[in-house]
Amino acid sequence: DTAVSQTPKYLVTQMGNDKSIKCEQNLGHDTMYWYKQDSKKFLKIMFSYNNKELIINETVPNRFSPKSPDKAHLNLHINSLELGDSAVYFCASGGAGEAFFGQGTRLTVV
Template sequence: DTAVSQTPKYLVTQMGNDKSIKCEQNLGHDTMYWYKQDSKKFLKIMFSYNNKELIINETVPNRFSPKSPDKAHLNLHINSLELGDSAVYFCASTVGETQYFGPGTRLLVL
C-alpha cells in the first residue's frame, strides 16, 4: 500500500551512460515532482507535472528529461550522466499544498 514509490532505490553507473528512474503514486494526486538532494543535503525542485503537463522546469541541464505517461507516473530520464549528477533523487506528489515523498533513488556516477 505504498503511496509514492520509486525504482530503483540504488543506481550505480558509469559516466556517459543513460539511465531512468521511475516514480508511481497511488494517491490519486494530480501533481508530481522531482527533487534533487545534493551532497550538502540541500533539497531542490527540478520539475513538476500536473495531469501529464509540465508546469515547473527549474534550471536543470537538458540532459534531464521527465516523462509522464499518465498522472500516476512521472519518470526521470538522464542522458550522458556526469559525476555531478550523483545525488539522491526524490519523487513527490500532491493534490494541494502538502507533498508526499517517495523513498528516494540514490544515484552514484563513477
C-alpha cells in the same frame, strides 16, 4: 500500500551512460515532482507536472528529461551522466496540501 514508490532505490553507473528512474503514486494526486538532494542535504525542485503537463522546469540541464505517461507516473530519464549528477533523487506527489515523498533513488556516477 506504498503511496509514492520509486525504482530503483540505488543506481551506480559510469559517466556517459543513460539511465532512468521510475515513479508511481497511488494517492490520486494531480501534481508530481522531482527533487534533487545533494551531499549537503539541500533539496532543490527539478520538475513539476500537473495532470501529465510540465508546469515547472527549474533550469535543469536538458540531459534530464521527465516523462509522464499518465498522472500516476512521472519518470526521469538522464542522458550522458556526469559525476555531478550523483545525488539522491526524490519523487513526490501532492494535491492542494503537502507533498508526499518516495523513498528516494541514490544515484552514484563513477
